[in-house]
Amino acid sequence: MQKLSINSIEKHFCHDQGLMQVLGPLNLEILPGEFVCILGESGCGKSTLWRILAGLEAPSAGKLLLDEQAISGTDYRRGVVFQNPALLPWLTVEENVALGFKIRGKKVPKQAVRDTIKLVGIDGFENVKPKKLSGGMAQRAAIARALVSNPDVLLMDEPFAALDAVTRLRMQEALLDIWQRQSITVVFITHDIDEAMALASRVVIMTPRPGRIAATIDIPLSHPRMRADDEFLHLRGLVADELVKSFKKSPDRELICS
Ligand SMILES: Nc1ncnc2c1ncn2[C@@H]1O[C@H](COP(=O)(O)OP(=O)(O)O)[C@@H](O)[C@H]1O
Numbered sequence: 001m002q003k004l005s006i007n008s009i010e011k012h013f014c015h016d017q018g019l020m021q022v023l024g025p026l027n028l029e030i031l032p033g034e035f036v037c038i039l040g041e042s043g044c045g046k047s048t049l050w051r052i053l054a055g056l057e058a059p060s061a062g063k064l065l066l067d068e069q070a071i072s073g074t075d076y077r078r079g080v081v082f083q084n085p086a087l088l089p090w091l092t093v094e095e096n097v098a099l100g101f102k103i104r105g106k107k108v109p110k111q112a113v114r115d116t117i118k119l120v121g122i123d124g125f126e127n128v129k130p131k132k133l134s135g136g137m138a139q140r141a142a143i144a145r146a147l148v149s150n151p152d153v154l155l156m157d158e159p160f161a162a163l164d165a166v167t168r169l170r171m172q173e174a175l176l177d178i179w180q181r182q183s184i185t186v187v188f189i190t191h192d193i194d195e196a197m198a199l200a201s202r203v204v205i206m207t208p209r210p211g212r213i214a215a216t217i218d219i220p221l222s223h224p225r226m227r228a229d230d231e232f233l234h235l236r237g238l239v240a241d242e243l244v245k246s247f248k249k250s251p252d253r254e255l256i257c258s
C-alpha cells in the first residue's frame with residue numbers, strides 16, 4: 001500500500017466566457033488503508049479531481065505523488081470504478097473482469113479472476129453477459145475488474161448513485177467488506193452525506209466551484225455503524241455543518257481571465 005499525495009493541484013477549462021477555474025489549488029494526503037469520502041455539491045469539481053487522480057486527465061498545475069514519486073497517466077496501481085459500470089456487453093462477466101490483462105497482452109490469471117468475482121459476491125455469474133445482470137451486480141463486476149490487478153488504491157466516482165436505495169445500502173456493505181478484507185485504500189466520491197457517513201474513515205468536504213478542501217473530518221467509528229447512535233449523529237451533524245459553511249468559502253469570481 002502506498003501514500004497518495006495531491007500537491008497544489010489545479011484545473012482550468014476554457015469556456016466561452018474565458019478560462020474557468022474548476023479545481024484548486026488543492027492539497028490532500030491519503031494514507032494507506034484509509035477510506036476517504038470526498039463530499040461536495042454537484043459541479044464542485046469532484047469528477048474532475050477523480051479523473052486527475054485516475055490519470056485520465058492532466059492537472060493544469062500541481063502534482064500527484066504515489067509514495068513520494070510523481071505519477072501521470074493511468075496505471076494498474078490505481079483501480080477505477082465509474083458511476084456507470086461500463087462493462088462491454090458482448091463479453092461475459094469473467095471476460096470483462098479479465099479485460100485489463102487482455103488489453104496489456106498479458107496471460108489472464110484465471111484463478112485470480114475467479115477469486116475476485118467471488119470476493120465481490122457474483123460467483124456463479126462468470127459466464128453471464130452484462131445485460132442479464134441487475135444494476136448492483138453489474139457494479140460488483142466493475143469493482144471486480146478494478147480489483148483484479150491488486151491495485152493500491154481504488155478510486156470510485158459516485159459508483160452507487162444510479163442504484164435504488166436498498167441496493168445502494170447492500171453495495172455499501174459489500175464494499176466495506178472488501179475494503180476490510182483486502183486492506184486497500186479507497187477514495188470514494190459522493191454528493192451524499194449519508195453515504196459518506198456510512199463508509200468513510202475520513203470525510204473530505206469540498207467547496208463549491210472552484211473545488212478546494214473546505215474541511216476534513218475523521219470518522220473513528222467501527223463497522224457496522226449504528227446510524228441512530230449519539231456518536232454517529234454527532235459526527236453526521238459536524239459534517240453537515242461543515243458542508244453548509246463550505247458554501248461561503250468559495251470566491252465570488254470564478255473566471256480567472258476573459
Ligand atoms: N471537459 C470539460 N470542459 C469544460 N468544462 C468542464 C469539463 N469537465 C468539467 N467541466 C466543468 O467543471 C465543473 C466541475 O465539473 P465536475 O468535475 O463534473 O463536477 P462534479 O463531479 O462535482 O459534479 C462543471 O462546471 C463542469 O461543467
Ligand SMILES: [Mg+2]
Nearest residue numbers: 046047048158
Ligand atoms: Mg461528478
